[in-house]
Amino acid sequence: MALEVGLDRLQRWMQAVIVHPGLVEDALAAAADEVPAQRLGEVILPSRTLTPAERLDVYHGMYLLRMEEALASDYPALKHFLGDEGFFDLVRDYVQVHPSRSFSLNPLGYRLPEFVKTASGLERPDFCYELAQLELAVAQAFDGPETARLGEAAIAAVPPEAWEAARLAPVATFRLLSFRYPVNDYLQTVLDDDHDHPKARLKDQWIAVYRRDYVVYRLDLTRAAHDLLAALVSGRPLGNAIGEALKTGGKRAPSEHELFRWFRQWVSVGVFQSVETR
Amino acid sequence: MFNRFSLPDLGVGIGLRTVHFGEILAKKPPIDWFEVLSENFLDTGGRPLYVLDQVAERYPVALHGVSMSIGSTDPIDFAYLGKLKELARRTRAHWISDHLCWTGVMGRNTHDLLPMPYTEEALRHTAGRVRQVQDFLERPLALENPSSYVEFAASSISEWEFLARLAEDADCALLLDVNNVYVSSFNHGFDPAVYIDAIPADRVVQFHVAGHTNKGTHIIDTHSDHAIPEVWELYRRAWARTGPTATLYEWDEDIPELSVVHAEALLARGHREPQRATGTHGA
Numbered sequence: 001m002a003l004e005v006g007l008d009r010l011q012r013w014m015q016a017v018i019v020h021p022g023l024v025e026d027a028l029a030a031a032a033d034e035v036p037a038q039r040l041g042e043v044i045l046p047s048r049t050l051t052p053a054e055r056l057d058v059y060h061g062m063y064l065l066r067m068e069e070a071l072a073s074d075y076p077a078l079k080h081f082l083g084d085e086g087f088f089d090l091v092r093d094y095v096q097v098h099p100s101r102s103f104s105l106n107p108l109g110y111r112l113p114e115f116v117k118t119a120s121g122l123e124r125p126d127f128c129y130e131l132a133q134l135e136l137a138v139a140q141a142f143d144g145p146e147t148a149r150l151g152e153a154a155i156a157a158v159p160p161e162a163w164e165a166a167r168l169a170p171v172a173t174f175r176l177l178s179f180r181y182p183v184n185d186y187l188q189t190v191l192d193d194d195h196d197h198p199k200a201r202l203k204d205q206w207i208a209v210y211r212r213d214y215v216v217y218r219l220d221l222t223r224a225a226h227d228l229l230a231a232l233v234s235g236r237p238l239g240n241a242i243g244e245a246l247k248t249g250g251k252r253a254p255s256e257h258e259l260f261r262w263f264r265q266w267v268s269v270g271v272f273q274s275v276e277t278r
Numbered sequence: 279m280f281n282r283f284s285l286p287d288l289g290v291g292i293g294l295r296t297v298h299f300g301e302i303l304a305k306k307p308p309i310d311w312f313e314v315l316s317e318n319f320l321d322t323g324g325r326p327l328y329v330l331d332q333v334a335e336r337y338p339v340a341l342h343g344v345s346m347s348i349g350s351t352d353p354i355d356f357a358y359l360g361k362l363k364e365l366a367r368r369t370r371a372h373w374i375s376d377h378l379c380w381t382g383v384m385g386r387n388t389h390d391l392l393p394m395p396y397t398e399e400a401l402r403h404t405a406g407r408v409r410q411v412q413d414f415l416e417r418p419l420a421l422e423n424p425s426s427y428v429e430f431a432a433s434s435i436s437e438w439e440f441l442a443r444l445a446e447d448a449d450c451a452l453l454l455d456v457n458n459v460y461v462s463s464f465n466h467g468f469d470p471a472v473y474i475d476a477i478p479a480d481r482v483v484q485f486h487v488a489g490h491t492n493k494g495t496h497i498i499d500t501h502s503d504h505a506i507p508e509v510w511e512l513y514r515r516a517w518a519r520t521g522p523t524a525t526l527y528e529w530d531e532d533i534p535e536l537s538v539v540h541a542e543a544l545l546a547r548g549h550r551e552p553q554r555a556t557g558t559h560g561a
Contacts, residue, residue: 002431007400008351010430011383011392018388045429048467049495058427058496059390066389100387103345103358104317145323172323214325 003042009034010043017056019099021064021092024057064088067095070105074139075112077187078131081200082123090119106143109136127200131183134218137175137209138187141216144173149212149270162277164239168232171273173211176230180204184218212270219269224252225262229271280521283418283451285373285483287522288338290546293529298536299329309540311338313526314369317345320361334369340484340524341366342453343376345387348411348421349394349404350380359414366415372524373483375420375453378404378441395430396440401447408448420451420483425461425490425499437462438476445481452477454520455486456512457505457528461497470512479519487513487546488528502531504542514549522550 005013013034020027028037035043044052068091072079079087098111113132122128149171158166182198184207189197206226208219221229224245231241246253254262266272280287289310294302301307312333319330333339345358366374379391394400412419423441435443445452454477463470487510489503505513505527517523527543 005432007395007397007403008383010395010432011351011380014392015383015386015388018390018392019386042431045431047429047465047496052428055428055496058498059392062390063388070389100382100389101385102321102387103355104321105389106321143322143324146328211324214328 003035003039005035005043013043014056014059018059018063019095020060021096024053024060027060028053028056064092064095067091067100067108071109071112074109075132075135077135077183077190078112078116078128080190080197081128081131081186086123090116090122093119106139109139112136124200127181127183130179130181131186134177134179134183134187134207134209137177138216138218141173141175141209141211144211146211146214147172147273150267150272150274154275155267158275158277165237165277167235167237167276168272169274169276170233170271171210171212173209173216174233174271175209176226176233177207177209178204178223178226179207184220187218208271210269210271217269219271222252224249224254224258228254228262229266280480281451281483281523282480283373283483285418285451286338286524288340288372288524290543291338291340291524291526292536292539292543293342293526294330294333294339295530295533296326297533298539299325301536303329303332306336307536307540309337309543311340311372311524311526313342313528314339314371316341316343316362316365316374319365320358330369334371339369339371340526341369341371341374342422343374344389344391345381346376346411347379347381347387348376348407348419349378349400350383351403352383352385354407354410356414359411363415366417373420373451374415374417375422375451375484377422377424378444379424391424393424393426393428393430394440396433396435396437397430398434401435401440401443405444405447408444408450412448412450418449418451418483420453421445422453422455422486423458423462425455425458425465425497427465427496427498429466436468436473436476438473442476442478445478450481451483452481453484453486454482454516455488456516457486457488457490457509458499459512460506460509461490461499464492464497470508471515474512474516475519477516477519479516479521482516482520482523485513485516485520485523485525485546486528487525487543500531501528505545510545510549513546517550 013031016031017027040052046052068088071091094115100108113136116132117129182203184205185198206221228245291311294312294314319327377391382388459470459473487505488501489505491498491500525546529539
């Protein structure tokens, strides 16, 4: 005999069981407000080979595996650092707090760095946080809108006297990041399948993440280059930003030669999309 | 017999998958058509959309979704449908399909194709939503029969009767996945031939064929292998009822080289009536 359960209640109950982080028996007990666990057989029929709970467990078991697979594709280095079990535990805890609410799995991991920062029982949360920040920037650059990059013709069209007040706009996928740990080096060793991973010890890194021709790049920067780029992408005029870099840089202040080299590199790799001279 | 929606037989296609992007763009293989997993292209401005634009220039495409959640008791997500409609326009998709299922409630998405109870209440509920979706999309929606691992005690209608009545009540199209019929028949102990014979053939606009994983106690619809002969036999049986109908081979896990997936898809031609076999589009 079937238990009278309306469609809305049935779906609430089944979802609660499926997304529960524990064993299916615990999930059924936790969802007993909707359907008493002892009456499961009045909602789900057994098959020739499986009990109702075992049948539900097919869905229950696949849920976390699917979430783990989605997050692992965006956070391969974090998974490598934590190990399979550690990463799975992190995913299990994360999706309880931040489950998918989108038609797409793309945004599922957007809040993982913040979650990692305060997650309990995590090995080296400070390192993990920065690693996750970098991997999120890469994932977001992958899906960001494609914008044209600044070309030689646009540069040549700027009168020499207009450069001081010119403002450079970065491509839409551009992200500027600073770290206290060598997370960019760590990510690279994971991507290269190189087993000589850097230790999670303090070592500053400044990184620009951007996409060109649908490929995401990570550009290592010096601190002075990072600070200058930060000033430029915040909308400050070129002359003002360079003047600030020379004045406050102290020993790290760039030489004219360095400035020329940086700009040549940034333009050639596609960091900027336009120059505005008004 | 052709389908009542006059949607074309596109021939034998495969799913557009990331691992094959480079080869498809470089070699432009002679594949009849591609099925596109809608959600992978709705919220990205990156390479996937760039590749899709190239593919849609050269090949016929159809959109296949996994997040419409047509059976859910949550409100219909019209923002999602708006993006879907735009993607269909952009790619000149021949049709849009999704599954007879729900994927979540209370604003959540489990990203699984969860089964419906086959009740009169669920039938009324789902048919009303299909009509709303079709009105919004301004085209018929093709609904796919799911693979399922549970049966609800409350179900008073068989799955095939539910699908047939739903298609009639909502005036929608059907995507008949013969592997799903086989998987569910194993898991629930029904005769798959009865299912195939009960589907309104004139509403079937597409077939899916795929491999699965037999766990002994149950079968999981993994799309990770070659189709077994029993599944091809169901395809042959169904095709004899529908006539020329677009067919798609699904391979989503442990995906082999493009040539292997395509070769598996082309096996479908051997199961079609020879006099009705269609030519190759695309290349």
